[in-house]
Amino acid sequence: MSRVGEVRRKQQRGIRTRLALLEAAGRVFARMEYDKAKLKDISDDAGISLGSLYFHFGNKDDVAAAVLDVQQERMTEVLSAVVEETEGTSLERLLDLLEGMAELIAGDALVQAGIRLLTSLPDELKDRGYGYYDEWQRVTATLVGEGVEDGSVTSGIPAHELAEVVNETFVGAQVLSGMLDGWQTLPGRVRRARPRLEQLLAP
Amino acid sequence: MSRVGEVRRKQQRGIRTRLALLEAAGRVFARMEYDKAKLKDISDDAGISLGSLYFHFGNKDDVAAAVLDVQQERMTEVLSAVVEETEGTSLERLLDLLEGMAELIAGDALVQAGIRLLTSLPDELKDRGYGYYDEWQRVTATLVGEGVEDGSVTSGIPAHELAEVVNETFVGAQVLSGMLDGWQTLPGRVRRARPRLEQLLAP
Amino acid sequence: MSRVGEVRRKQQRGIRTRLALLEAAGRVFARMEYDKAKLKDISDDAGISLGSLYFHFGNKDDVAAAVLDVQQERMTEVLSAVVEETEGTSLERLLDLLEGMAELIAGDALVQAGIRLLTSLPDELKDRGYGYYDEWQRVTATLVGEGVEDGSVTSGIPAHELAEVVNETFVGAQVLSGMLDGWQTLPGRVRRARPRLEQLLAP
Amino acid sequence: MSRVGEVRRKQQRGIRTRLALLEAAGRVFARMEYDKAKLKDISDDAGISLGSLYFHFGNKDDVAAAVLDVQQERMTEVLSAVVEETEGTSLERLLDLLEGMAELIAGDALVQAGIRLLTSLPDELKDRGYGYYDEWQRVTATLVGEGVEDGSVTSGIPAHELAEVVNETFVGAQVLSGMLDGWQTLPGRVRRARPRLEQLLAP
DNA sequence: AATGAATGAGACTTCATTCAT
DNA sequence: CATGAATGAAGTCTCATTCAT
Numbered sequence: 001m002s003r004v005g006e007v008r009r010k011q012q013r014g015i016r017t018r019l020a021l022l023e024a025a026g027r028v029f030a031r032m033e034y035d036k037a038k039l040k041d042i043s044d045d046a047g048i049s050l051g052s053l054y055f056h057f058g059n060k061d062d063v064a065a066a067v068l069d070v071q072q073e074r075m076t077e078v079l080s081a082v083v084e085e086t087e088g089t090s091l092e093r094l095l096d097l098l099e100g101m102a103e104l105i106a107g108d109a110l111v112q113a114g115i116r117l118l119t120s121l122p123d124e125l126k127d128r129g130y131g132y133y134d135e136w137q138r139v140t141a142t143l144v145g146e147g148v149e150d151g152s153v154t155s156g157i158p159a160h161e162l163a164e165v166v167n168e169t170f171v172g173a174q175v176l177s178g179m180l181d182g183w184q185t186l187p188g189r190v191r192r193a194r195p196r197l198e199q200l201l202a203p
Numbered sequence: 204m205s206r207v208g209e210v211r212r213k214q215q216r217g218i219r220t221r222l223a224l225l226e227a228a229g230r231v232f233a234r235m236e237y238d239k240a241k242l243k244d245i246s247d248d249a250g251i252s253l254g255s256l257y258f259h260f261g262n263k264d265d266v267a268a269a270v271l272d273v274q275q276e277r278m279t280e281v282l283s284a285v286v287e288e289t290e291g292t293s294l295e296r297l298l299d300l301l302e303g304m305a306e307l308i309a310g311d312a313l314v315q316a317g318i319r320l321l322t323s324l325p326d327e328l329k330d331r332g333y334g335y336y337d338e339w340q341r342v343t344a345t346l347v348g349e350g351v352e353d354g355s356v357t358s359g360i361p362a363h364e365l366a367e368v369v370n371e372t373f374v375g376a377q378v379l380s381g382m383l384d385g386w387q388t389l390p391g392r393v394r395r396a397r398p399r400l401e402q403l404l405a406p
Numbered sequence: 407m408s409r410v411g412e413v414r415r416k417q418q419r420g421i422r423t424r425l426a427l428l429e430a431a432g433r434v435f436a437r438m439e440y441d442k443a444k445l446k447d448i449s450d451d452a453g454i455s456l457g458s459l460y461f462h463f464g465n466k467d468d469v470a471a472a473v474l475d476v477q478q479e480r481m482t483e484v485l486s487a488v489v490e491e492t493e494g495t496s497l498e499r500l501l502d503l504l505e506g507m508a509e510l511i512a513g514d515a516l517v518q519a520g521i522r523l524l525t526s527l528p529d530e531l532k533d534r535g536y537g538y539y540d541e542w543q544r545v546t547a548t549l550v551g552e553g554v555e556d557g558s559v560t561s562g563i564p565a566h567e568l569a570e571v572v573n574e575t576f577v578g579a580q581v582l583s584g585m586l587d588g589w590q591t592l593p594g595r596v597r598r599a600r601p602r603l604e605q606l607l608a609p
Numbered sequence: 610m611s612r613v614g615e616v617r618r619k620q621q622r623g624i625r626t627r628l629a630l631l632e633a634a635g636r637v638f639a640r641m642e643y644d645k646a647k648l649k650d651i652s653d654d655a656g657i658s659l660g661s662l663y664f665h666f667g668n669k670d671d672v673a674a675a676v677l678d679v680q681q682e683r684m685t686e687v688l689s690a691v692v693e694e695t696e697g698t699s700l701e702r703l704l705d706l707l708e709g710m711a712e713l714i715a716g717d718a719l720v721q722a723g724i725r726l727l728t729s730l731p732d733e734l735k736d737r738g739y740g741y742y743d744e745w746q747r748v749t750a751t752l753v754g755e756g757v758e759d760g761s762v763t764s765g766i767p768a769h770e771l772a773e774v775v776n777e778t779f780v781g782a783q784v785l786s787g788m789l790d791g792w793q794t795l796p797g798r799v800r801r802a803r804p805r806l807e808q809l810l811a812p
Numbered sequence: 813a814a815t816g817a818a819t820g821a822g823a824c825t826t827c828a829t830t831c832a833t
Numbered sequence: 834c835a836t837g838a839a840t841g842a843a844g845t846c847t848c849a850t851t852c853a854t
Contacts, residue, residue, distance in 0.1 A: 014813060033323050035238030038848065049815045051851090056813090060849065119322065119382065120236050157399075165399045168392065169368065172375030179322065189371065196360075196368050200399055216832085217838060241823065254840050257825065420834065439729050441644030444827065455836045457830090462834095466828065525728065525788065526642050563805075570798065571778065571805045578781030585728065595777065602766075602774045602809055622853090623817060647844065660819050663846065818852070824845085831839070 018056045020046045025067050026110030030182075034064060034120040064117055065128055071114025072132045078104050079139060089152030091201055094143040095194050098170055102190040105174065106183050115174065140166055147201065154203040162201055169193055221259045223249045228270050229313030233385075237267060237323040267320055268331055274317025275335045281307050282342060292355030294404055297346040298397050301373055305393040308377065309386050318377065343369055350404065357406040365404055372396055424462045426452045428476060431469050432516030436588075440470060440526040470523055471534055477520025478538045484510050485545060495558030497607055500549040501600050504576055508596040511580065512589050521580065546572055553607065560609040568607055575599055627665045629655045634676050635719030639791075643673060643729040673726055674737055680723025681741045687713050688748060698761030700810055703752040704803050707779055711799040714783065715792045724783065749775055756810065763812040771810055778802055 024046035028037045039060055043050040057063045082097040105111050118129040141163045147153030153162065173193065177186040227249035231240045242263055246253040260266045285300040308314050321332040344366045350356030356365065376396065380389040430452035434443045445466055449456040463469045488503040511517050524535045547569045553559030559568065579599065583592040633655035637646045648669055652659040666672045691706040714720050727738040750772045756762030762771065782802065786795040 017813080033236055033238055035236055036323075039850090040848075050849095051815050051817095052813070054850070055815095119378075120239075161395055161399075164392065165372065165396055168372050168375030168379060168396065170375065171378050172371030172373065175322075175374055175378050176371060189367070192364055193368055193371065196364075196403055200403060214837080220838075242825090243823080252840050253825095254827090254842095255838075258838065258840090261825095263824070417834095423834080439642055439644055441642055442729075445829090446827075456828095457836050457838095458834070460829070525784075526645075567801055567805075571802055574781030574785060574798065574802065575774065575777050576781065577784055578777030578779065581728075581780050581784050582777060595773070598770055599774055599777065602770075606805055606809060626817075648846090649844080658819050659846095660821095660848090661817075664817065664819090667846095669845070815854085816852105817854100819848105819850085821847105821849095823847075826842105826844080827840105828842095829840085831837105833836085833838100 014056070017048060017052060021048055021053055021056055021063075022066060022070060023110065024048075025063050026070075026108075026113040029064065029067055029113035029117055030109045032116075034117055034122070039063070061122060061125055064121065064125055067110060067113050068117060068125070068128050068132075071111050074104060074108060074111055075101065075114075075132060076135075079135070083139065090143050090147035090150050091152035091198070094140065094147065094166070094201075095197060097139070097143070098166075098190050098197075099187065099194070101170075102173075102187045106177075106186045112178070112183055115178065137163075137167070144201070151203065153201045156203075165200065166197060169197065217259075220251060220255060224251060224256055224259055224266075225269055225273060226313065227251075228266050229273075229311075229316040232267065232270055232316035232320055233312045235319075237320060237325070242266070264325065264328055267324065267328055270313060270316050271320060271328070271331050271335075274314050277307060277311060277314055278304065278317075278335060279338075282338070286342065293346050293350035293353055294355035294401070297343065297350065297369070297404075298400060300342070300346070301369075301393050301400075302390065302397070304373075305376070305390045309380075309389045315381070315386055318381065340366075340370070347404070354406065356404045359406075368403065369400060372400065420462075423454060423458060427454060427459055427462055427469075428472060429516065430454075431473050432476075432514075432519040435470065435473055435519035435523055436515045438522075440523055440528070445469070467528065467531055470527065470531055473516060473519050474523060474531070474534050474538075477517050480510060480514060480517055481507065481520075481538060482541075485541075489545065496549050496553035496556050497558035497604070500546065500553065500572070500607075501603060503545070503549070504572075504596050504603075505593065505600070507576075508579075508593045512583075512592045518584070518589055521584065543569075543573070550607070557609065559607045562609075571606065572603060575603065623665070626657060626661060630657060630662055630665055630672075631675055631679060632719065633657075634672050635679075635717075635722040638673065638676055638722035638726055639718045641725075643726060643731070648672070670731065670734055673730065673734055676719060676722050677726060677734070677737050677741075680720050683713060683717060683720055684710065684723075684741060685744075688744070692748065699752050699756035699759050700761035700807070703749065703756065703775070703810075704806060706748070706752070707775075707799050707806075708796065708803070710779075711782075711796045715786075715795045721787070721792055724787065746772075746776070753810070760812065762810045765812075774809065775806060778806065 021042065025042045028042045028045055031037075039053060040050060042063065043053045046053075053063070057066060078100045079097065082093055082100060085093055085096070088096070105115065114129070114132075117125075118133070121129055141160060144153055144159045144163045144166070148155050148159055153159070170190070173186060173189040174183070177183050177189055224245065228245045231245045231248055234240075242256060243253055245266065246256045249256075256266070260269060281303045282300065285296055285303055288296055288299070291299070308318065317332070317335075320328075321336070324332055344363060347356055347362045347366045347369070351358050351362055356362070373393070376389060376392040377386070380386050380392055427448065431448045434448045434451055437443075445459060446456060448469065449459045452459075459469070463472060484506045485503065488499055488506060491499055491502070494502070511521065520535070520538075523531075524539070527535055547566060550559055550565045550569045550572070554561050554565055559565070576596070579592060579595040580589070583589050583595055630651065634651045637651045637654055640646075648662060649659055651672065652662045655662075662672070666675060687709045688706065691702055691709055694702055694705070697705070714724065723738070723741075726734075727742070730738055750769060753762055753768045753772045753775070757764050757768055762768070779799070782795060782798040783792070786792050786798055
């Protein structure tokens with residue numbers, strides 16, 4: 001066996017371990033607060049030694065940061081898909097975005113973990129979590145603004161006020177479903193809210 | 204000095220200490236998660252010894268439980284005031300309730316603490332916090348239902364769906380303001396949302 | 407009411423309180439080790455405030471010391487009664503002493519407490535407890551010695567060896583009954599052992 | 610270095626640490642009551658960190674339980690040796706057992722610790738300690754019974770009464786020597802008691 | 813890369829003792 | 834005398850992090 005091949009195999013193995021740990025971190029952080037979650041919980045959940053976890057991530061904060069990074073990556077995918085989508089009015093695309101995001105959240109423990117971490121993170125990491133929140137704000141505001149332009153959204157009310165209510169409703173749905181049933185009912189909630197939001201935003 | 208007076212004075216002192224500790228607990232739990240909050244933080248904030256805190260509350264859970272009790276008491280006051288209020292339509296009373304609650308939350312660290320604890324409590328205490336949540340659900344549902352009867356709320360949409368959206372919006376406003384500015388903008392958010400909710404609920 | 411009478415009444419009350427605390431201490435120390443027993447347990451058992459306990463006894467060690475004193479007093483009573491008794495041989499008086507002591511122990515929590523304390527006392531108090539033990543040694547040795555003189559005890563075996571076995575048997579009976587049933591079967595054990603000891607000691 | 614050898618070496622290290630802690634626990638528990646003994650005393654005595662102690666034993670009770678297990682193991686060894694011994698009468702084997710046990714106790718701090726723990730254990734652990742006591746009872750009763758059959762023990766007195774006195778004497782010797790000189794004189798006491806017990810039990 | 817073992821700082825909690833009335 | 838309240842030292846235990854293979 002060549003030296004090079006051996007090295008590559010080792011690297012492959014390392015990557016796999018890292019991913020397993022990351023998924024385990026997602027499951028654990030989705031279930032409990034940052035402080036309540038123990039690194040031992042994560043390494044146990046992954047079936048990998050604690051020492052190995054420290055090899056791949058320098059410390060607890062780094063584990064959380066890595067989870068947040070993946071979360072944002074996955075959310076950005078959904079975001080981009082909708083933003084780049086050209087069919088339909090801006091209003092439709094906004095509401096599609098909410099539904100798409102709801103589906104993602106309901107089905108992905110790692111994304112749930114990211115959401116949960118947002119409210120229980122040590123101060124040093126807060127910014128990292130908020131980065132995504134800012135982008136989200138920007139996107140909804142943009143879509144509402146475009147809606148006013150293309151006529152799918154009413155112009156009678158300041159766009160930022162409309163965006164505010166939309167965000168509140170979506171966040172509320174997330175929090176309530178997260179609290180009560182581990183986000184399982186989130187897609188349903190968003191689907192039921194859709195006609196209400198249309199009524200609110202349409203001209 | 205009469206015996207009775209003496210006893211009363213001693214009790215007064217104890218009661219005062221207990222209250223000071225409770226308020227301090229409110230401030231601390233409003234600022235951080237249950238696990239992140241240290242009892243030392245609370246006793247320091249109150250300027251009272253840690254031992255004394257343990258004299259008045261048996262353990263950390265009991266401190267949180269006492270905070271929750273006070274929170275629910277204060278929230279119930281606002282709730283009752285609005286429910287017993289006879290002027291105005293049910294819709295107006297519902298929206299008044301949201302505004303009243305927003306004012307209470309924005310101005311009362313102990314109530315903020317209760318809200319925060321709801322998402323970071325150890326399982327044994329979860330029920331204690333949810334008690335209030337259930338009552339809140341019932342009250343909004345009732346007010347929406349009464350609104351349908353007295354004609355102030357549309358009958359075209361199932362009452363429970365309307366209540367759901369109202370709750371989501373209110374919870375979302377709470378969470379966002381709590382996260383971003385310590386609930387200071389909550390009353391403004393609710394005030395801005397009022398016409399939107401009227402538009403949604405009115406026939 | 408005269409000043410003097412009032413003072414006397416207060417003293418009476420104080421004495422009664424002190425006794426109640428002492429009995430409570432007996433019950434508590436009979437049930438558990440010195441370290442496991444909390445002064446709060448004692449004051450609660452007596453239905454008297456902790457502060458009052460500290461008024462009557464300076465600290466925990468003093469409480470234990472007071473219990474030991476009463477124990478020794480009560481044991482010495484039994485001891486004296488038998489020693490001063492003139493009827494019967496020395497052997498009979500020795501065995502009577504064992505039985506009398508067993509009865510005392512089985513019926514008196516405070517004496518049980520003294521016994522228990524003997525093995526769980528802080529070093530500073532050890533001497534106080536051992537004082538009695540030494541006296542006990544002396545008495546049994548004396549009685550055995552007198553038995554040899556009056557012919558009720560065999561002279562074929564060194565008196566101190568005989569005394570040793572007698573003590574071991576009695577202590578063993580105490581420990582076993584104390585461990586297994588709170589000393590209730592101690593008198594029975596001693597009664598059953600009597601003929602065995604007679605067989606051993608008689609010429 | 611082979612993988613297997615590496616693992617074995619690591620385990621060896623853990624096992625060695627665990628044993629060192631166990632011996633230290635024996636020394637400490639032999640010197641003082643359960644409640645008086647601090648885990649810091651044990652880890653200091655072993656020259657190992659307190660955290661490590663918690664790594665090997667979950668909590669204080671578990672440390673005591675481990676000590677008891679080892680004690681019982683070592684006592685059972687002596688017990689088995691004597692029981693399986695075929696030479697000599699039952700009476701001789703019984704007395705040999707007492708002497709063997711006395712030697713073991715006098716020379717082994719861990720066994721001394723077990724004895725001491727028996728009287729100062731939290732209730733949850735009592736059973737664990739009594740297990741051995743029951744076996745001891747059974748063994749002495751059995752040997753006495755066999756003695757009656759093989760003629761080495763008198764049949765004039767109920768076997769269980771004889772066993773009772775034997776146990777009392779042995780326990781008394783243990784307690785007195787434990788109290789007065791850390792069990793150093795126990796073998797001497799038992800040796801001196803041997804002819805007395807023979808006199809008592811022989812036909 | 814990976815692991816089991818080890819460490820130390822810090823948290824919760826208990827309790828003897830003191831204080832104010 | 835008596836009491837409720839208050840304090841601080843000390844003990845048990847947890848866990849992020851580091852170490853030695």
